[in-house]
Amino acid sequence: MTQTGSEEFGVDVRPHGEGSAVVAPSGELDISTAPQLRAALRDLEPRPALLFIDLRGLTFLDTSGLQLILEERQRAEDDGRELRIVRGAPPLHRLFELAGLGAHLPFFDDIDPP
Amino acid sequence: MRSLGLALVAGLVALALIVAVDAVSDKAGIYTATFLIGALIAVTFAEGRRRALSAGSASRLMEARLQGIIENVGEAVTVQDESGQMVFANHAAARMLGVASPEELLRTPLTSLLDRYVSTNADGSPLRVEQIPGRRLLAGEDDPEPLLVRAVDRETGEEHWRLTKATAIRDESGAVRNVINIIEDVTEVKRAELHAHLLSQASAALASSLDLDETFQRVAEMAVPGFADWCSVSLPGEYPLMNQVAVAHQDPAMLEFAERYRQRYPPRMDAPGAADVLETGQPMLVPEIGPELLATAARDEEHLELLLGLGMRSVIVVPMRAGGQTTGVITFVASESGRVFAERDLEVAMELGRRAGIAVENSRLYTQRAEVADSLQQGLLPPKLPDMPGWSAEAHYQAASEAAAVGGDFYDIFRIDRGWMLVVGDVAGRGPRAATLTAMARYTLRTAGILTGDARIALDALNNALRDRDQMSLCSACLVILTDDGGRASAEVTLAGHPPPFVVRSDRVEQVGEPGPLLGALEVDSWPTAGTTLEEGEQIVLYTDGVLDVPGGGDRFGEGRLGAALTASNRPDEAIAAVTSAVDAFRVGLRGDDMALLAVMRGRTAAAVRHDLPVGVEAARAARRVVREELAHVLNPAALEDARLLISEVVTNAIRHPARHGGVTMTISTGDDRIRFEVRDRGNGFRVPPAQSNPEEPGGRGLMLVDMLAARWGVDGHDGTCVWFELDRP
Numbered sequence: 001m002t003q004t005g006s007e008e009f010g011v012d013v014r015p016h017g018e019g020s021a022v023v024a025p026s027g028e029l030d031i032s033t034a035p036q037l038r039a040a041l042r043d044l045e046p047r048p049a050l051l052f053i054d055l056r057g058l059t060f061l062d063t064s065g066l067q068l069i070l071e072e073r074q075r076a077e078d079d080g081r082e083l084r085i086v087r088g089a090p091p092l093h094r095l096f097e098l099a100g101l102g103a104h105l106p107f108f109d110d111i112d113p114p
Numbered sequence: 115m116r117s118l119g120l121a122l123v124a125g126l127v128a129l130a131l132i133v134a135v136d137a138v139s140d141k142a143g144i145y146t147a148t149f150l151i152g153a154l155i156a157v158t159f160a161e162g163r164r165r166a167l168s169a170g171s172a173s174r175l176m177e178a179r180l181q182g183i184i185e186n187v188g189e190a191v192t193v194q195d196e197s198g199q200m201v202f203a204n205h206a207a208a209r210m211l212g213v214a215s216p217e218e219l220l221r222t223p224l225t226s227l228l229d230r231y232v233s234t235n236a237d238g239s240p241l242r243v244e245q246i247p248g249r250r251l252l253a254g255e256d257d258p259e260p261l262l263v264r265a266v267d268r269e270t271g272e273e274h275w276r277l278t279k280a281t282a283i284r285d286e287s288g289a290v291r292n293v294i295n296i297i298e299d300v301t302e303v304k305r306a307e308l309h310a311h312l313l314s315q316a317s318a319a320l321a322s323s324l325d326l327d328e329t330f331q332r333v334a335e336m337a338v339p340g341f342a343d344w345c346s347v348s349l350p351g352e353y354p355l356m357n358q359v360a361v362a363h364q365d366p367a368m369l370e371f372a373e374r375y376r377q378r379y380p381p382r383m384d385a386p387g388a389a390d391v392l393e394t395g396q397p398m399l400v401p402e403i404g405p406e407l408l409a410t411a412a413r414d415e416e417h418l419e420l421l422l423g424l425g426m427r428s429v430i431v432v433p434m435r436a437g438g439q440t441t442g443v444i445t446f447v448a449s450e451s452g453r454v455f456a457e458r459d460l461e462v463a464m465e466l467g468r469r470a471g472i473a474v475e476n477s478r479l480y481t482q483r484a485e486v487a488d489s490l491q492q493g494l495l496p497p498k499l500p501d502m503p504g505w506s507a508e509a510h511y512q513a514a515s516e517a518a519a520v521g522g523d524f525y526d527i528f529r530i531d532r533g534w535m536l537v538v539g540d541v542a543g544r545g546p547r548a549a550t551l552t553a554m555a556r557y558t559l560r561t562a563g564i565l566t567g568d569a570r571i572a573l574d575a576l577n578n579a580l581r582d583r584d585q586m587s588l589c590s591a592c593l594v595i596l597t598d599d600g601g602r603a604s605a606e607v608t609l610a611g612h613p614p615p616f617v618v619r620s621d622r623v624e625q626v627g628e629p630g631p632l633l634g635a636l637e638v639d640s641w642p643t644a645g646t647t648l649e650e651g652e653q654i655v656l657y658t659d660g661v662l663d664v665p666g667g668g669d670r671f672g673e674g675r676l677g678a679a680l681t682a683s684n685r686p687d688e689a690i691a692a693v694t695s696a697v698d699a700f701r702v703g704l705r706g707d708d709m710a711l712l713a714v715m716r717g718r719t720a721a722a723v724r725h726d727l728p729v730g731v732e733a734a735r736a737a738r739r740v741v742r743e744e745l746a747h748v749l750n751p752a753a754l755e756d757a758r759l760l761i762s763e764v765v766t767n768a769i770r771h772p773a774r775h776g777g778v779t780m781t782i783s784t785g786d787d788r789i790r791f792e793v794r795d796r797g798n799g800f801r802v803p804p805a806q807s808n809p810e811e812p813g814g815r816g817l818m819l820v821d822m823l824a825a826r827w828g829v830d831g832h833d834g835t836c837v838w839f840e841l842d843r844p
Binding site: 062091 | 730732734738752758759769770818819822823
């Protein structure tokens with residue numbers, strides 16, 4: 001839809017063994033690109049029992065993206081599914097710390113092998 | 115024993131008569147009636163059964179009387195036995211359920227009785243048999259709530275609202291022997307209530323918002339499913355198309371269907387129905403839409419099939435009218451509810467149309483006036499201040515609170531041979547006439563000023579131009595010429611009926627200027643000039659009356675408070691922020707007049723660079739890119755990331771609350787000790803969430819980050835047109 005935003009931003013969705021999937025956004029996640037990630041998460045069918053959101057490919061994240069991750073966590077909790085967030089680079093992760101969410105979200109360093 | 119029983123029965127008959135004659139209408143009444151009729155029936159049936167064998171003539175007579183009373187009370191009464199079978203019904207019940215006699219009613223199976231009507235709950239959901247109070251009693255419930263049902267006769271399309279109350283007659287063991295149902299027809303009450311509710315809700319919605327499309331949608335949604343199954347609002351679009359601005363139906367799947375239908379067959383003005391209503395301004399009521407009518411309306415076979423598929427039964431189209439003009443139409447359709455609109459529905463629909471019409475007109479006028487005002491005002495102020503080597507300048511203009519009024523204040527800065535000329539002026543009056551005068555004043559001073567470099571000649575030119583007008587046209591102005599003679603800077607102040615500017619020095623604040631005559635009042639050609647020097651870091655601050663005249667606490671803001679507010683300011687942006695916040699703190703009530711402020715300092719504070727960001731969601735990304743490009747060499751990587759995060763948050767906030775004209779401007783000022791970021795709306799200003807807003811909200815969280823990471827931040831002005839934050843340089 002938008003040129004400058006979508007050229008660099010991408011969402012990689014791949015299955016990860018039985019009942020598990022990885023959603024890996026890359027580039028800058030903000031108000032202009034959040035809808036792409038939101039759509040990718042919404043279109044994930046069937047809903048995996050274990051979902052990884054891999055933030056390592058992101059180069060920028062603000063509260064538009066943070067909001068989206070919180071929504072997804074809420075959804076996983078409501079459905080009784082597991083969500084794991086793979087921590088991004090330190091400058092990126094700082095947002096979670098500033099928001100006081102560093103200890104409250106299921107952060108992991110890596111994706112376990114399937 | 116027998117006589118006691120008869121006495122009781124007789125007493126009950128007397129009471130029942132009173133109640134029945136009273137034609138029970140209120141809630142308490144119906145409960146009393148239920149009790150009494152229930153008791154009567156219980157006694158009658160119990161007695162009847164017991165005495166079927168003994169056949170005493172007195173009790174037969176009594177039984178016949180009781181039957182007669184119950185059969186003829188105004189309320190519909192039915193009795194079921196423990197299996198649910200109807201064993202008694204009175205005339206009112208037969209009438210209500212659309213059969214000829216109580217006997218026929220007893221013979222008719224319940225399912226076929228129900229099939230005659232489309233029965234729904236008050237919320238529009240289909241009625242389930244197990245919701246009926248009698249059924250609930252038989253299923254073992256103690257005291258089921260009375261049930262309100264909307265029943266639409268499939269054949270006639272007539273709508274009935276019925277309130278059903280069931281009472282159990284139990285035997286000694288407590289088991290339900292009979293269920294007495296009393297059904298009250300509350301159609302009149304319910305309709306009146308629905309109509310009143312719809313109109314008052316719609317009026318509130320129409321009055322509360324100037325965003326019409328959103329309002330129409332809300333109004334359409336209020337009309338379903340209580341009043342209609344479908345409701346849509348259409349305005350004339352590009353001929354011959356109609357622009358459907360709102361549509362509502364209870365079922366999202368049907369809405370989707372309608373959307374596909376609309377795309378395939380866009381509504382047209384020349385189609386029958388809406389077209390006539392638009393043209394004549396007269397409403398249309400089609401109680402029964404026959405297949406012939408659909409065939410006339412259909413554009414082709416497929417269209418006809420789609421129309422048939424919508425199952426429309428009855429339709430009302432009303433004009434939205436205001437000031438003798440029809441601005442659009444509202445369409446109400448009854449389909450799956452099976453109801454047929456009647457004259458009284460048309461009256462409600464017309465009233466809704468009339469109120470919506472007025473709302474459209476108001477909004478249109480407001481938008482038009484505000485747009486004219488905005489574009490005029492934009493023409494009256496310089497789009498941006500010029501870059502002035504050796505000087506730093508900042509301006510502020512605050513419009514009066516009334517959105518659609520153009521103020522008469524203006525300011526300007528332009529280059530002349532000797533240096534710079536600063537102008538602040540104020541034209542008497544408001545509105546379009548003031549706007550034309552303001553434009554003339556600003557451009558006359560500018561043109562004469564640039565050509566001659568002489569304040570007095572410029573004032574003389576404007577004075578003559580104003581004197582040439584038929585009507586007395588007055589304008590005050592303050593002109594300041596800034597010169598820089600080999601490092602020695604000075605200011606020459608010329609006043610024409612305008613209050614003298616302040617000079618802010620390190621140790622004091624003083625006013626400079628000699629009073630001179632107001633422009634347009636007299637045939638004069640001389641205005642006194644006063645001079646002063648400006649050292650490095652000293653400022654001259656020009657302003658209009660609007661600042662001095664701000665009312666508050668039985669006094670006006672005045673020159674004393676203005677001077678005091680300026681005392682501590684070290685830079686033009688601080689001077690303006692100090693004045694606006696002092697004014698805001700002082701003010702009681704709404705902003706009355708507009709105000710202009712212009713502050714210029716000797717020396718450079720910061721190189722301010724302004725960037726117009728793209729309109730829409732791309733703005734945040736563009737802002738971050740600019741920040742990286744401009745500041746990569748100034749900030750360390752961690753501070754640069756903070757700056758990018760904060761600008762992203764603030765810009766996102768701005769575009770999340772888009773003003774009508776959209777577009778956001780970012781200004782980065784790089785000072786010696788700090789970097790200032792300003793995000794400003796190019797249109798009418800945007801709102802920041804209040805400080806105590808929920809941090810879980812994205813906007814709130816964004817500002818929380820600003821609060822945590824920025825050295826200072828704030829919202830400039832009363833209406834939140836600018837959010838700024840500063841990062842200290844390492």
